[in-house]
Amino acid sequence: MHDAERVAAQAVERHRREPSQLLQVLVETQDAIGYLPAAALTRIAGLLELPRSRVEGVAGFYSFLHTEPVGRFRILFSDNIIDRMLGSRALMERLCRRLGVSPGQVSPGGEASVDITSCTGMGDQGPAILVNGVAVTRLDEARVERIAALVHAGTPLAAWPAEFFRVDDNIRRRGALLGADFVPGSALQAAMKRGRNGWLEEMRVSGLRGRGGAGFTTAVKWGACRDAPGADKVVVCNADEGEPGTFKDRVLLASQADRVIEGMTLAAWATGARQGLLYLRGEYRYLLKHLRAVLAVRRAAGLLGARILGESGFDFDIDIHLGAGAYVCGEETALLESLEGKRGTPRIRPPFPVTHGYLGRPTVVNNVETLAKTTLIALQGGAAFAATGTPQSTGTKLLSISGDCAYSGVYEYPFGVTIEHVLEDCGAHDPQVVQVGGASGVTIASHEFHRRIAFEDVPTAGAFMVFDGRRDPFEMARNFVHFFAHESCGFCTPCRVGTALLKGYMDKLASGKGAKMDLADIEWLDRLLKNASHCGLGSSAPNPVIDTLLKFRPAYERRLVSLDFKPAFDLDAALETARRMTGRDDPAAHLDRREEV
Amino acid sequence: MGGTFLFDGQPVPFEDGQTILQAARAAGRYIPHLCWHPDFPPHGSCKLCIVKVGGRHVSSCALPARDGMEVESNTPEINGERRALLQMLFVEGNHFCPSCEKSGNCQLQALAYELDMSSARFAHFFPDRPVDASHPDVLLDFNRCIFCELCVRASRDVDGKGVFALTDRGIHKHLVVNAESGRLADTDFAVTDRAADICPVGVILRKRVGFAVPIGERKYDRASISTVAMEKGE
Numbered sequence: 001m002h003d004a005e006r007v008a009a010q011a012v013e014r015h016r017r018e019p020s021q022l023l024q025v026l027v028e029t030q031d032a033i034g035y036l037p038a039a040a041l042t043r044i045a046g047l048l049e050l051p052r053s054r055v056e057g058v059a060g061f062y063s064f065l066h067t068e069p070v071g072r073f074r075i076l077f078s079d080n081i082i083d084r085m086l087g088s089r090a091l092m093e094r095l096c097r098r099l100g101v102s103p104g105q106v107s108p109g110g111e112a113s114v115d116i117t118s119c120t121g122m123g124d125q126g127p128a129i130l131v132n133g134v135a136v137t138r139l140d141e142a143r144v145e146r147i148a149a150l151v152h153a154g155t156p157l158a159a160w161p162a163e164f165f166r167v168d169d170n171i172r173r174r175g176a177l178l179g180a181d182f183v184p185g186s187a188l189q190a191a192m193k194r195g196r197n198g199w200l201e202e203m204r205v206s207g208l209r210g211r212g213g214a215g216f217t218t219a220v221k222w223g224a225c226r227d228a229p230g231a232d233k234v235v236v237c238n239a240d241e242g243e244p245g246t247f248k249d250r251v252l253l254a255s256q257a258d259r260v261i262e263g264m265t266l267a268a269w270a271t272g273a274r275q276g277l278l279y280l281r282g283e284y285r286y287l288l289k290h291l292r293a294v295l296a297v298r299r300a301a302g303l304l305g306a307r308i309l310g311e312s313g314f315d316f317d318i319d320i321h322l323g324a325g326a327y328v329c330g331e332e333t334a335l336l337e338s339l340e341g342k343r344g345t346p347r348i349r350p351p352f353p354v355t356h357g358y359l360g361r362p363t364v365v366n367n368v369e370t371l372a373k374t375t376l377i378a379l380q381g382g383a384a385f386a387a388t389g390t391p392q393s394t395g396t397k398l399l400s401i402s403g404d405c406a407y408s409g410v411y412e413y414p415f416g417v418t419i420e421h422v423l424e425d426c427g428a429h430d431p432q433v434v435q436v437g438g439a440s441g442v443t444i445a446s447h448e449f450h451r452r453i454a455f456e457d458v459p460t461a462g463a464f465m466v467f468d469g470r471r472d473p474f475e476m477a478r479n480f481v482h483f484f485a486h487e488s489c490g491f492c493t494p495c496r497v498g499t500a501l502l503k504g505y506m507d508k509l510a511s512g513k514g515a516k517m518d519l520a521d522i523e524w525l526d527r528l529l530k531n532a533s534h535c536g537l538g539s540s541a542p543n544p545v546i547d548t549l550l551k552f553r554p555a556y557e558r559r560l561v562s563l564d565f566k567p568a569f570d571l572d573a574a575l576e577t578a579r580r581m582t583g584r585d586d587p588a589a590h591l592d593r594r595e596e597v
Numbered sequence: 598m599g600g601t602f603l604f605d606g607q608p609v610p611f612e613d614g615q616t617i618l619q620a621a622r623a624a625g626r627y628i629p630h631l632c633w634h635p636d637f638p639p640h641g642s643c644k645l646c647i648v649k650v651g652g653r654h655v656s657s658c659a660l661p662a663r664d665g666m667e668v669e670s671n672t673p674e675i676n677g678e679r680r681a682l683l684q685m686l687f688v689e690g691n692h693f694c695p696s697c698e699k700s701g702n703c704q705l706q707a708l709a710y711e712l713d714m715s716s717a718r719f720a721h722f723f724p725d726r727p728v729d730a731s732h733p734d735v736l737l738d739f740n741r742c743i744f745c746e747l748c749v750r751a752s753r754d755v756d757g758k759g760v761f762a763l764t765d766r767g768i769h770k771h772l773v774v775n776a777e778s779g780r781l782a783d784t785d786f787a788v789t790d791r792a793a794d795i796c797p798v799g800v801i802l803r804k805r806v807g808f809a810v811p812i813g814e815r816k817y818d819r820a821s822i823s824t825v826a827m828e829k830g831e
Contacts, residue, residue, distance in 0.1 A: 042777045051759025053775035060764030060773075326766075343763070348641050348659045490744070490763075490770035492642050497685035500768040501719050521719070528681050531654040532644045568720045 007032045008040040012047040019048045020359065022341030026059055027282075027322055031133075035066040054342075061343040061489075063117065063325030064133065064282050071106050071113030073151045076130040080119035080244040081479040082402045082465055088127035091144050092116070098148035112151050118327055118483055119244035120283045123402030123465070124170045124409045132157055135286050136164045165286065169251045170409030173425060175396040176376055176388065177256070178412045184258045185303050187378035191266050192311060200226070200270045205382030207394040208374065212238055212330070212367030213437065213461035214536075215393075218374070221364055224354040226271045228362035233273035235264050235316075236358065236365045238335055240281045242327035243438030244483055245463030248398035249368035251410045253280075253287050256372055257294040261318065263371025265303065266378055267364050268316040276318035277358065279335055282325050291320055327487035328537050332365040334489065345491045346535035369398055369462070389415035393454040401426045403466035413453065420449040422464065430468040433552075438463035439480035440540035443473070443547035474555040477544040478506040484541035495538030498529045502545065508568050509559045515566040519556060523549065600664030605671050609662075617657035617668055618646055627823040628670055629679055629708055631686075631797055632745035633658040635830065637754070643686075643745055645679050645708065654678075680712045688719045689768065691726065691740035698807045699799030701815025705743060707822035726771065731782035734804055741799040742772050748801060752792035760786045772800070 011028040015021035025044055030036050036059050045052035059065050077083070077092045092103065096114050101107040104115050122128035125137040131147075134157060143164065150160055171178055191199040203219035210216045225233055237260065241249040252260055264276045280288065295318055298304045308314045321339055323329055329338045333347035336358050357363020373395060377385045386394040393415035399422065402408045406427025413422065423431050434444040436453070437460040444451065444458065451458050467476060485499040505522050508514055526542035526549075533539040549556060572591040579589050587593040599612040604626050611620035616639060618628050631643040639658040648657045649669040657670070669675060686705060694700050726739040744763065749772075752760040760781075764773045776783035786792070793801060812818070816825060825831055 038777050051753070051762065051775045052777065053759055053762030053764075053773055056773050057762040057764040061766050343766070348639065348656075350661075485767060488767040490765075490767040493644050493682050493685050493743075496744070496768055496770065497689045500689070500722070501685070504720060524681065528678060532647050532678060532682065534641060534644070534656075 004029075004033050004037045004040040005043040008043045009047060012044055017047060018341075019050055020339070020341045022048060022050070022055065022058055023062070023324060023338060024321060024341075026055075026062075026065055027324055030065060034072065035069050038067070041067070058341065058343055061326065062282075062323075063486075065324050069106065069110065071101075071111055072154070073112040073157075074130075074132050075112060075114045075147075075151075076117035076120075077114070078118075078120040078122060078126060078128045078130075079116035079479075080123060080126075080483075081476050082123040082245060083119070083126045083128060084479065085403065085467075085471070086127045088139070091127055091139050091141065094141065095144045095148060098145070099151060111154070117283075117325065118242065118487060119246075121241055121247040121250050121281075122167070123245050123247055123400065125168055126402075130283065131160075133282065133285055134165060135167060135283065137167055167250075167254070167286070169255050171251060171255070171412075172401075172407050172409040173411040173413065175412035175414065176385075177259070177372060177396060177398070178410070180376075182256070182259055182375065184262065184298065185301065185309065187259075187262050187375035188265055188269070188303060188309060191269055191378040192309060192314075196226075196269055196272070199266070199378070202377055202382040203270065203374065206377040206385040207382070207391075208370065208377060208385065209393065209455060210367055211369035211373065211397065211461065213243070213440075213459070215455045215459060218366065218370055221354055221366070222267060222270045224352075225273075225362045225364045228355040230355075230362050231272075232275070232361045233268075233271050234358045234361050234363040235267040235271065235273045235276045236332075236335070236339065236363055237264050237276070237278040237318075237368060237371055238330065238332065238365055239284070239368050240279050240323050240327075240330040240335060241284070241368070242281055242330045242487075243440065243461050243463055244480065245400060245402060245435065245438045245465040246461060247400045247402075248410050248462045250284055250287070252368050252372050252398070253284065253291065257291055258298070259372040259375045260368050261294060261298060262303070263366070263374040264318060265308065265316055266374045267366060267371065269314065271362075271364055273364070274315050274317075276316060277339055278318055278320045279323060279329070279339060280320055281323045281329075285322055288320065288322065295320075326489075327483075328489045328535070331535050331537060334535070335365065336363065343489070345489050346537075367461075390452075390454050390456070392456045397453060397460070398462055399453070399460070399464045400462050401464045401466065404428060404431065404468035404471070405466045415454045416452050418450055418452050419444060419458065422453070423449065423466065426466065428466045428468070431466050432469050433467040433471065433473055433476070435465040435467070435476065435544070436460045436463065438465075439483050440536070440543055443477075443544055443551060445551045472555060473548045473552040474506075474509070474559065477548040478510055480544040481506045481541070484537065488537060488541070492532070492534035492538060494528050494532040495534065495541065498525050498533075498538070499541050501525055502529075502542065504568065506545070509556065512559060512561060513566050513568065513570075514556075514560045515562040515564055516560060517565045519549070519560075600662070602662055602664065602666035602668060604668045609668075611662035615662050617648060617650075617655075617660055617662050617666070620662045621657070621668075621670070622826070625827055626670075627827050628657050629711065629822075630658060631704055631708065631743060632747065634747055634795070634797075637747065637750055640746060640750070643743065644682055647675060647678065649675060676712055679708075680714050681718070683709050683712060683714050684716075684718045686743050687714075688717050688721045689724070690742060691723065697741070697799050698802055699741070700812050701810075701818040703741075703799055703817070704797035704822060705741075707817035707825075710817070711822050722768070729774070729779075729781050731780040732786060733782070734788035735781065735786070735793060736802045736804055737772075737774075737781055738800055738802060739772055743798055744770060744772075745797060747795045747797065748772075748792045751795045752786075752790060755791040758785055758790065758792075760784045760790070760792060
């Protein structure tokens, strides 16, 4: 048996030949080999008794899985607009020059490959990269030079300077959650004292709504799962924080992991679930060791496992699943598919996860911050929790603030805070645009800075990106359009084709070939994406374009060369092949230089 | 139980569990579709069957009918959106109807006629999708794939083989077969499989029977796709 097949077989055995563990098996096989050779896929399919085509389909879906060889050092530059504003593109070019490699290619000796990736959640300490899946922050020219030298020398990642991998929490403003000390188990004890029903009632009183973006009332979700038929209920923590510009879950997982895990356990107490799954985005795999350690300590303390805190019938434990680079998996049904070892394609709803979730079982899927907040409700009561914020948006909200401001980082505010208040706190001197809620969020112009962060005004999953007068709203929107085209799962027609077409139109405008008709086509695509998409990714993909066209139309119009129509097809560029074949480069061989002849 | 809903202003009865599309069909009202097939559960990917219910767009193949619903389907607005979805499907693949063996039997082509699609509107992607002629009885021409996954579902759920699957994602998504070589000949696919005659477009083609019926005398040459669907239940 070949080495690759042996490694693959070991990974399958570690996961007890469970087909639902396919993604984890693929991740571990690649960790050992560097990529996923065809023979390894065949072997994995055979051992899991799955069609090979399905294994290939899953391996091809996730950005961080490779079915072709990649460099021994695989370097991915976070390509969010914030990283770009910090100079990521010039740094990537520098590194490529040093390593003698083009973006997207493997260097001739196979030592390195360099490419871009979607936002890695380090907007407060970028530009950021991933090296063989591990986050490196605060890139500058000096750091790029040192990385190039380490790669040339073949220095294993474990021997790179620890400073490269330092990730700061950057907590700038503490409120009810970040400001209070937490004794592991204390929230659980308080909730268990109230009984399962009493605890759910307390949750109801709190009015807590999901912090992942959609804002669904958590107690309703928990109650529906508890009441759904089926004994094997599941609690899932959605730690697939992929929205560009968001990083508050990263900070919670790093510094408040006990609260997050305890929140999952509190959900289990309310719903009767015995199994918990934490879906950690691949970009945050550097947190894996820490999270596993927290789980182990909690098991030893009787806060996880059988008979939690001595209560018979209260058994609950948690596994961590690693994502592999797919923003769409933040959508809860795509996340469930991914947990089951499949392509992360959103399901048809209804049925909803609370009745038919993980492996068809009733499942609660909650965001990291939502779960952490439940510990406050358990300790202080629902009424105390609801006393802050607004009537429709109770409690506090963590904001991930980055961009053109003096103090990037995580800020905790009661819901209802105005955008101008936040801008003042973070030291934004000349704010012109704020993108609230990430790429799929809302573009706020300066005349709207009086608006409030709340579900009923400007909702957000947590991203708050600040742009000053030097920035171009069109380039921001174009960056987000590229992001959505890259992250579309491709399941439904409007999103698969629409995001790719939209990217083409934005690039056409950027290259100075836009015409008024293109704006009409862009608006038509925006509408199709909004109306016909299968899930939230497609329907929110046009948001930044719709908003910037409405609020910053001149940023588009000054790029138009013609008022009516200009073809995307470039006749002169199409002659390039003929020029190469005939070895000609004289003016007569160029359309645009013919007048000079 | 069941009930009645309004379909373009006309009452349509339904039984419990029926989707909007199923109930409409049973009442002789056609809703365009590509990935939906009467023998399979709804898939909801092509989005040709979108309708408006209470002002919101939904996939009629997947949404259960409810009493008193008001459904808009055959309206200029919805048909305009359907036409744009067809244009998207045409530009993302390589569709050359005049030289395609499936012409006249192709649902994509037939729907384009049905919905008066007269241009592609958007720039073509011209993807590079090699064909697979390895199998003795069947040719795979991936250029025409619309990702309805009917072959995937038929092979997996009816034939029990899993010959087809999709890999990659977004605009790069494509069909693969169940073999390390990537060749259909190296799978257990048979021309008698359900998957062999399920393709609504021209990806899966039988060898040696091409053009047996001349173009011009084929299914959708003789009658529109809505007529065929309503009269023959196809």
